[in-house]
Amino acid sequence: MTAIAVMGILLAACNSSAGPVLTLYNGQHTELTAALADRFTAESHIAVAIRSNDGVVLADQLLSEGSHSPADVYFTENSPELMNLEDHHLLAKLPARLLSSVPSEDVSPGGEWIGVALRISCMVYNPSLVTSHNLPRSLLDLAESKWDGKIAIAPTDSDFVPLVGAMLHADGPAATRSWLAAMKSHAHLYQNDESVTNAVNDGEAAIGIINQYYWYRLRLEVGTQGMHSSLAYFPNHDVGSVINISGIALLAHAPHPGAGLAFIRFVVSSEGQKMLASGDDFEYPVLPGVAPNAALPPLSTLPTDRIPVTELGNDEAAATLLQTSGLS
Amino acid sequence: MSLASPALTDSPTARKGRIPTPPAALIAVCALVDLLVLIPIGITLHEALKDGVPHAAHLLASTGSWNLIGNTVEVALIATPLCGILGTVEAWLIERTAIPLKAVWSVLLVAPLTMPLFVTSYTWAHLGPLFQGEPGAIGIIVVSYSPLVFLLVSAALRGLDHALEEVAQSMGSSPLKTFFSVVLPQLWPALLGSMLLVGLDALVEFDAFVALSFQTVSTSIYAQYQTSFSSSGAAVLSISSILCCLILLAGERLLRGNRNYTRLAHGALRPIQLSPSMRTLPIRLGLLIIFAGVGIALPIATLIYWFTSGSSLALNLASLSIQALPASTLTSLMLGVSTAACTVLLAFPVALLITRHPTFLANMMERTVFLAFALPDLVAAIAISSGASTVTPWLYETVPLLIYAYVILYIPLAVVALRTSLGQIEPRLEDVARTLGSTPLGVIRRITIPLARPGIGAAAVLVFAFVLGDLSTTQVLSPPGMTTLGTEFWSNSSTVAFAAAAPFALALALLAGIAAILLMRWFGKRR
Amino acid sequence: MSELRCSGLTKAYGSREVISNLDLTVPDGSIVAIVGPSGSGKTTLLRSILGLVAIDRGTIHLGDSELTHGRTRLVPPHRRAIGYVPQEGALFPHHTVLENVGFGLPRKERKDVTRIDHILSIVGLNANYRNRRPHELSGGEQRRVALARALAPSPSCVVLDEPFTGLDASLRQTTRTAVAAALRATHATAVFVTHDQQEAFSLGDYIGILRNGTISQFGQPEDVYREPADPETAQFLGETNILTGTITKNHANTALGKLPILGHLADGPAHILIRPEQLHLHGSARPDDAGMQVHGRILSITFFGAHSLISLAVNGIYPKQILAHHQGHVPWDAGEDVFISLTGRAACFPAPARTPADPEGAIGRTPQQGG
Structure with missing residues (x-):
């Protein structure tokens, strides 16, 4: 009996901490989101309740909740999830003024989500295993047999699918399939980009395919003296240089659309974007005029082969190909 | 309502194959438990088959899932017997040989079970390729779940009459032969029961296999969410996991034959005289050091290394993250305690039914509880989220719903712990209490519960530890804004902030250690 | 009440x-x-x-x-x-x-x-x-x-x-x-x-x-x-010799001798029950009671403290072994011949038409022990 009474008290205690106004489903790094939400709450007096999980899982949860979802805003690391929710008519149209505040290639063509931050795919390499001038000239070159056993990839990381999508778009399914087959036989497979970065840094592999910010985060974590690796970018117009957009959207059935929109405005405002740039996230802010973290090279100096996000779509074709190749 | 209608006051004794009819009220409560367990399975099946069976079959065929099912079954088939052997060896070393500091070794051997699997696997993932892929997957199941076998088999060993072994040895049987001919047959129910749990867990393990880059049905379910962006693909894949679960349940029943979990009561057991063999002591100690070293010292050492070797900036971040430690510890504790209490409350009638009235119906009802392990956590959580958000929105994103999910995920563990304990209660004690004027409920209150206390404690601690170690369910079903030690660890470790993640992992390890000590105090009690 | x-x-x-x-x-x-x-x-x-x-x-x-x-x-x-x-x-x-x-x-x-x-x-x-x-x-x-x-x-x-x-x-x-x-x-x-x-x-x-x-x-x-309802009950309650014999005028005639019976039974063939303590053994024939004396050979002696249980082979008796109690010291060894006399009354039951098929079941048997 005592146990049941104690339980009741505990349950009540758990519940009393709830009662927020705005519900945010967050697939972005929790630390960044929490900092943004705290500042937003301080300024607007709107409390934010955050559910953090993998962006893909959150998208599926939003789909299964449908119109009953308690979520107001969805914030994620990759655009395909947003495209998918848009296809399912679960997102609300954003005001044109808001959309036009950032470059048009960083927003949904349908106007239902807006980009927040950018990052670029690149190579991390271990100079003791491969010299910088011996690095491959293209992502496709990694299929060559000389890289057998020297590459580290994370095919199950959501950052990997857009690369496959870009390749599919540029070179067609046959070439993509044979490249994936080569990866399957050549590469060391890791759980995610963090592990790939670690592996190359520790000398387990010569080259790893990652998004650039993981390398900076690792450097922050272990210090410069702990870094035994460098970053290298693929040349311009190579499929290896894919820009991933982290975006945010208002749910069509949001219980608090006003508060949700206010939060989105805040995140892409110059204040929110500056917080992003000054934090430890190492992503590029989308808002023109906001400088990225000083540690990063300016975005304009980086080689990019911008494939419109509409072309990448919701990634379904790429992901299916990836799955049939046996990599994920 | 009284638990006994007049025609149903048959005794709890199950001697000589006489099986008393279970009271209707007990059946009703157990049916309710079964129903709670079946809800997410029902939702998942509905989701999987909503476009018709042919569509589901097509999806299943097109995902290349045979390969995945092969992987899954392979790991379960290799890891489960290994767990059985390892756990039994550990139990034998502790219960039947002279080892110094037995209590300490017992706790160290149990600790890997209470240590959250996502922490252990995360440390393994950073130890190099040897600990990854299939060997890693098999290894982590063996290391983390063999303590379950150890717990149940050593409890069974303690309950065995040592005289039988002495008789066999006096007739010239070697210790090894004695073990296989006399001891093993009697341990069989406990061994099979615990191996069943291990096998079921291996089938649906998610966090650990993701961390170790090993693809099984449950990890590919994540890929399904990614590709089809619909739970129906994941639900279809789950059908294969449900089928595997059913096959395992049937297989265990077949192997167990007519042996029951209940055991004939007997008088006081004589204390065992252990012959201290100094010759094999180094070997035995060596084995224990290896088991405990891989199981618990390795992950803890990795965590401490992370915490101490980070850059000053990282440590700065870590010191910030520590501020969140008290709140998330408190939440984890509250969730663990409330879930443990609810789970034990619901598991008790099921364990009572199977030990006191082992009829066919009771067997089926108990088996049904094990179907809780048929779905990968993520699928079960999404199913509950989809059901609750549409049918009971007032319950959605509340702590009670989260606890419900935990309860049905971990209730088989509680049933097994309680079943063992209830089976060891002398049935005549309950009979005597009846004749002394106690009602059936009075007997449960005054005799059964006090005597089953070790099992109740063990069940609660097991569930508590597994709730601490849960990630998928918490992330999907917790009220937004709520953080636990597990979610904090995940948040930090997924952004390479190892030093910041380490305090949460260490707090989890500390709680796991306390849980292991309590578990051994209650379940490892010498009768 | x-x-x-x-x-x-x-x-x-x-x-x-x-x-x-x-x-x-x-x-x-x-x-x-x-x-x-x-x-x-x-x-x-x-x-x-x-x-x-x-x-x-x-x-x-x-x-x-x-x-x-x-x-x-x-x-x-x-x-x-x-x-x-x-x-x-x-x-x-x-x-x-x-x-x-x-x-x-x-x-x-x-x-x-x-x-x-x-x-x-x-x-x-x-x-x-x-x-x-x-x-x-x-x-x-x-x-x-x-x-x-x-x-x-x-x-x-x-x-x-x-x-x-x-x-x-x-x-x-x-x-x-x-x-x-x-x-x-x-x-x-x-x-x-x-x-x-x-x-x-x-x-x-x-x-x-x-x-x-x-x-x-x-x-x-x-x-x-003393008066068990049937031979099986008799055996269950203690060691017993069950012999075949005939009843004439409320007396049982057996190969061991003649005894008055308990209760009444019509003349004819019968199973006769004699407890081991009703048998007395003597080293030599007793002249005063010659008609009731039979001769047997000791097969084995089991010592129980106050008394001993002696099994004997008696010529012409089926079953072949009969059991007797002897109080105090047993002055004989296995293999020696002794004389047997009977005391008390015998319980008896009408014999079935054919002789018992199971010879073991008809001989004196130690009562069952154990659960």
Whole structure:
């Protein structure tokens, strides 16, 4: 009996901490989101309740909740999830003024989500295993047999699918399939980009395919003296240089659309974007005029082969190909 | 309502194959438990088959899932017997040989079970390729779940009459032969029961296999969410996991034959005289050091290394993250305690039914509880989220719903712990209490519960530890804004902030250690 | 009035009938021993009386109240007020002696120390035992506490299941005496089951023989021993020689000699039952009684202390071995020839048309031991 009474008290205690106004489903790094939400709450007096999980899982949860979802805003690391929710008519149209505040290639063509931050795919390499001038000239070159056993990839990381999508778009399914087959036989497979970065840094592999910010985060974590690796970018117009957009959207059935929109405005405002740039996230802010973290090279100096996000779509074709190749 | 209608006051004794009819009220409560367990399975099946069976079959065929099912079954088939052997060896070393500091070794051997699997696997993932892929997957199941076998088999060993072994040895049987001919047959129910749990867990393990880059049905379910962006693909894949679960349940029943979990009561057991063999002591100690070293010292050492070797900036971040430690510890504790209490409350009638009235119906009802392990956590959580958000929105994103999910995920563990304990209660004690004027409920209150206390404690601690170690369910079903030690660890470790993640992992390890000590105090009690 | 009456009790497990149309009346205030081999339904009978087993047919009455009526009425065990002393006592291990004895009392009386001390004194234990735990008690003390626990709520009937099994000989004797005294002191009607004839004879006012699920004989111990209802009962109650012979004018003529019979039996062939203690052995023929003397050869001698059991081969006797008791020192060795004389009366049963097919079953046999 005592146990049941104690339980009741505990349950009540758990519940009393709830009662927020705005519900945010967050697939972005929790630390960044929490900092943004705290500042937003301080300024607007709107409390934010955050559910953090993998962006893909959150998208599926939003789909299964449908119109009953308690979520107001969805914030994620990759655009395909947003495209998918848009296809399912679960997102609300954003005001044109808001959309036009950032470059048009960083927003949904349908106007239902807006980009927040950018990052670029690149190579991390271990100079003791491969010299910088011996690095491959293209992502496709990694299929060559000389890289057998020297590459580290994370095919199950959501950052990997857009690369496959870009390749599919540029070179067609046959070439993509044979490249994936080569990866399957050549590469060391890791759980995610963090592990790939670690592996190359520790000398387990010569080259790893990652998004650039993981390398900076690792450097922050272990210090410069702990870094035994460098970053290298693929040349311009190579499929290896894919820009991933982290975006945010208002749910069509949001219980608090006003508060949700206010939060989105805040995140892409110059204040929110500056917080992003000054934090430890190492992503590029989308808002023109906001400088990225000083540690990063300016975005304009980086080689990019911008494939419109509409072309990448919701990634379904790429992901299916990836799955049939046996990599994920 | 009284638990006994007049025609149903048959005794709890199950001697000589006489099986008393279970009271209707007990059946009703157990049916309710079964129903709670079946809800997410029902939702998942509905989701999987909503476009018709042919569509589901097509999806299943097109995902290349045979390969995945092969992987899954392979790991379960290799890891489960290994767990059985390892756990039994550990139990034998502790219960039947002279080892110094037995209590300490017992706790160290149990600790890997209470240590959250996502922490252990995360440390393994950073130890190099040897600990990854299939060997890693098999290894982590063996290391983390063999303590379950150890717990149940050593409890069974303690309950065995040592005289039988002495008789066999006096007739010239070697210790090894004695073990296989006399001891093993009697341990069989406990061994099979615990191996069943291990096998079921291996089938649906998610966090650990993701961390170790090993693809099984449950990890590919994540890929399904990614590709089809619909739970129906994941639900279809789950059908294969449900089928595997059913096959395992049937297989265990077949192997167990007519042996029951209940055991004939007997008088006081004589204390065992252990012959201290100094010759094999180094070997035995060596084995224990290896088991405990891989199981618990390795992950803890990795965590401490992370915490101490980070850059000053990282440590700065870590010191910030520590501020969140008290709140998330408190939440984890509250969730663990409330879930443990609810789970034990619901598991008790099921364990009572199977030990006191082992009829066919009771067997089926108990088996049904094990179907809780048929779905990968993520699928079960999404199913509950989809059901609750549409049918009971007032319950959605509340702590009670989260606890419900935990309860049905971990209730088989509680049933097994309680079943063992209830089976060891002398049935005549309950009979005597009846004749002394106690009602059936009075007997449960005054005799059964006090005597089953070790099992109740063990069940609660097991569930508590597994709730601490849960990630998928918490992330999907917790009220937004709520953080636990597990979610904090995940948040930090997924952004390479190892030093910041380490305090949460260490707090989890500390709680796991306390849980292991309590578990051994209650379940490892010498009768 | 607390006479216990069972009539027409029947209970089957599956297709096997364990209790078949059993009738039993235990007179008010008396102690009845139910004795039977293992598997005879003793435990099921006890559990039916306690209400722990639902019977298929028949009724059980205690005094004026009907406890069981087939499948239609079953007063649950906790409303029967029948005390139960299970095998080995089965004390509650998580309770002290005080708590064990007080278990069945109303809540307020459970801690009434003087009352519980009084009950303990009835079973011969002093107040020092009050705070001990069951594992601190000897086997005999455990049985006594179990009886005290059963007697505490003042039941009108007590049921005991093999109350002295597992105790060594000396403890058995003292415990038996203490239990008997306690039962007499409380005037409770008592039923106990046992497989041990000695126990049944020494403790029961009446004994009932339970065979194949029914009471095959009921009566005072000596009557049952001397005049068993059938040869099987006779064998169960102790070592017996069963011989074939003929009856003429209430005398049995056997190869061992001639004896008056108990009761009446028409002249003709019969099985004649002679207990080993009715046989006397002599080193030489006794001239005064030549007509009743037979000659036998000693096959083996088993020493039992006060007496010895001697098995003999007697010419012309089928079965080939007969058993005799000899008090005190046995002055012969195996292989020697002795003379046999008979005393007392013989119980006899009409012989079936053909001779017994099973020679083992017809010879003197040691009663069954063990559970």
